[in-house]
Amino acid sequence: MPTVLAVPITPRNHPHLIGVSLNDLRFGKELRVTVLLIKQANGTFEKLPGAKTTIMPGDWIYFGVPQGEGFLTALDGLDAKLRGGLSGKAPTSNVVKTISSGRFRPFAKKEVLETGTLVEFAVEVDCFKFPEHLGPPAEIGPNGLDLRKHFGINLVGIERPSGKKGEFDVEWFPSATSIVESGNLGLVMREPCADGSSRPIVTDKDLAPLMQINNFTRWSY
Numbered sequence: 001m002p003t004v005l006a007v008p009i010t011p012r013n014h015p016h017l018i019g020v021s022l023n024d025l026r027f028g029k030e031l032r033v034t035v036l037l038i039k040q041a042n043g044t045f046e047k048l049p050g051a052k053t054t055i056m057p058g059d060w061i062y063f064g065v066p067q068g069e070g071f072l073t074a075l076d077g078l079d080a081k082l083r084g085g086l087s088g089k090a091p092t093s094n095v096v097k098t099i100s101s102g103r104f105r106p107f108a109k110k111e112v113l114e115t116g117t118l119v120e121f122a123v124e125v126d127c128f129k130f131p132e133h134l135g136p137p138a139e140i141g142p143n144g145l146d147l148r149k150h151f152g153i154n155l156v157g158i159e160r161p162s163g164k165k166g167e168f169d170v171e172w173f174p175s176a177t178s179i180v181e182s183g184n185l186g187l188v189m190r191e192p193c194a195d196g197s198s199r200p201i202v203t204d205k206d207l208a209p210l211m212q213i214n215n216f217t218r219w220s221y
Contacts (some may be wrong), residue, residue: 002067002157002172004036004123005075007082009059016084020161023051027063031077034064034173036123036156036189037201047193048154062189064156064173069095079118102196124190124198133213134182141176151210153202157187166188
């Protein structure tokens with residue numbers, strides 16, 4: 001499973017982020033970091049955070065970062081932005097190493113809130129299979145299916161056959177230009193609960209417009 005990071009936003013630790021839009025923070029364009037989900041102070045979730053989404057006090061922001069090559073660079077840049085830096089690398093003083101994962105150690109909730117520390121989050125996902133009526137391979141963003149706008153689906157990953165019999169590869173945190181085709185699996189993040197469990201963000205009802213050919217043809221491309 002990929003590394004997902006979470007951080008609580010407070011006026012004490014992040015005054016420079018309060019009221020700022022995700023578009024202005026340029027997480028994706030500068031760092032290749034994806035904002036996956038935002039839990040707001042009232043307990044509700046912003047399931048499709050976009051360019052116009054504004055950061056507010058009490059938000060918990062869940063980030064997807066590049067896996068493998070580029071991970072440390074993205075992590076340093078994200079840490080710098082959270083601490084008030086605009087760009088470039090910065091010492092990861094707010095990211096604490098751990099023996100268990102090699103990257104982070106667990107914190108008590110009080111400590112996380114007081115320090116604004118990035119913490120590693122164990123992501124859980126659901127999946128669905130792209131239907132046969134999908135047609136030719138298509139981008140998932142505005143130049144293709146536009147899954148977010150037309151279907152309310154925010155992919156956290158795409159599973160495709162690797163070319164070797166019975167084996168598959170996963171592209172984590174796909175970009176708008178990532179390609180899907182019939183038979184690929186779309187992976188969607190589950191909503192984390194306070195008790196450590198999770199619940200689905202995307203339901204069968206949500207998927208119906210994609211799965212039912214009569215509805216799907218409305219979004220021809």
